[in-house]
Amino acid sequence: MKTRLILLGTGGRPRPRKANSAPAQVIVSNDTAYVIDCGNGVARQLAFADVPLSTVRHIFLTHHHSDHIADYGNLIWLAWCAGLRTRVDGWGPPPLERMTQLFFEMNACDIETRIADEERTPLLPLVHVHELSEGGPIMQDDNLAVTATLVDHPPVVPAFAYRFDASDRSIVISGDTLPSDNLIRLAEGADVLVHEVLYVPAIDRLAARVPNAAALKRSILSHHTPVEDAGRVAQAAGVKRLVLSHFVPPDDPAVTDQMWLDAARVHFRGEVILGRDLLEI
Numbered sequence: 501m502k503t504r505l506i507l508l509g510t511g512g513r514p515r516p517r518k519a520n521s522a523p524a525q526v527i528v529s530n531d532t533a534y535v536i537d538c539g540n541g542v543a544r545q546l547a548f549a550d551v552p553l554s555t556v557r558h559i560f561l562t563h564h565h566s567d568h569i570a571d572y573g574n575l576i577w578l579a580w581c582a583g584l585r586t587r588v589d590g591w592g593p594p595p596l597e598r599m600t601q602l603f604f605e606m607n608a609c610d611i612e613t614r615i616a617d618e619e620r621t622p623l624l625p626l627v628h629v630h631e632l633s634e635g636g637p638i639m640q641d642d643n644l645a646v647t648a649t650l651v652d653h654p655p656v657v658p659a660f661a662y663r664f665d666a667s668d669r670s671i672v673i674s675g676d677t678l679p680s681d682n683l684i685r686l687a688e689g690a691d692v693l694v695h696e697v698l699y700v701p702a703i704d705r706l707a708a709r710v711p712n713a714a715a716l717k718r719s720i721l722s723h724h725t726p727v728e729d730a731g732r733v734a735q736a737a738g739v740k741r742l743v744l745s746h747f748v749p750p751d752d753p754a755v756t757d758q759m760w761l762d763a764a765r766v767h768f769r770g771e772v773i774l775g776r777d778l779l780e781i
C-alpha cells in the first residue's frame with residue numbers, strides 16, 4: 501500500500517489567478533481520499549489530479565479563511581453530483597456545523613430536484629460534521645490516524661495543523677500559522693511537512709495592488725511564517741522533507757523558485773521541495 505500526497509493548490513491569498521490554485525491537498529490511500537482545505541477550485545483540481553470525486557471520504561479544514569474554505573460545500577455537493585453515494589465526514593473549527601447546514605439549505609433546490617428527478621441517494625444523511633476546538637487525536641481508520649494541533653494564526657481562532665500517520669509514511673500539513681512550537685511538536689520526525697511560506701521582502705509589492713495596503717501588510721506579517729522560519733521549524737521538528745506551499749505572494753515573478761528554495765535552506769538540512777499545483781509527493 502502506498503499513501504499518496506498530491507498538492508491541489510499552492511498559492512496563498514483568495515484572489516483567483518493564473519499561476520496557481522487556492523490552498524488544498526489530498527492524501528489518497530486505498531482509493532480513499534482525505535482532502536485538507538478546500539480553496540476555490542478544489543473539485544476541479546481533484547479532477548486534474550485524476551482523483552475520483554466519489555472517493556472523497558474525509559475533509560479537514562485548517563481554519564476559516566476564504567482561500568482555505570471557499571469550496572468546502574461545493575466539493576461535497578459536486579462530488580455528490582459526480583456520483584458520490586457514501587459517507588463524508590467534515591472536520592474543522594466552529595461554525596462548521598452551521599456552515600454546512602446553511603450551504604445545503606441554500607442549494608436545496610438543486611439537491612431536491614436531483615434526488616427526485618435522477619433518483620440520487622439523499623445527500624444530507626451522508627454528511628457528518630465534527631467541530632474541533634482543541635488539538636489531539638481526532639480520528640483513525642484502516643488507512644491512517646489523524647492528529648490535530650492548535651497553531652497561531654491571529655485573529656482566526658482556532659486554527660489547526662494536521663498530521664496523518666499511515667503505515668508507510670507520515671505527513672503534516674501546517675495550515676496557516678506563525679512559526680509554531682505546537683507545529684514543531686506535531687511534526688516531530690515526520691516524513692513530509694507541507695508548510696505555508698511568506699517572502700517578507702515582497703509584501704510591499706503585493707499590498708500595493710490594493711487600497712487597504714497598510715492594513716493588508718500588517719495582517720499578512722502578523723500571521724504567516726517567513727520562508728526562512730519554515731526551514732527553522734522543519735529543522736527543529738527533524739522532518740525528512742519540507743514542502744513549500746501556500747506561497748505569499750502567490751504569483752510575483754520577482755520572487756524566483758531559487759529564491760524560495762535558498763531561503764528555506766538557510767536553517768534546514770533536509771530535502772526542500774518547491775510545491776506546485778498537482779505535484780505528487
Ligand SMILES: [Zn+2]
Nearest residue numbers: 563565653676
Ligand atoms: Zn489564513
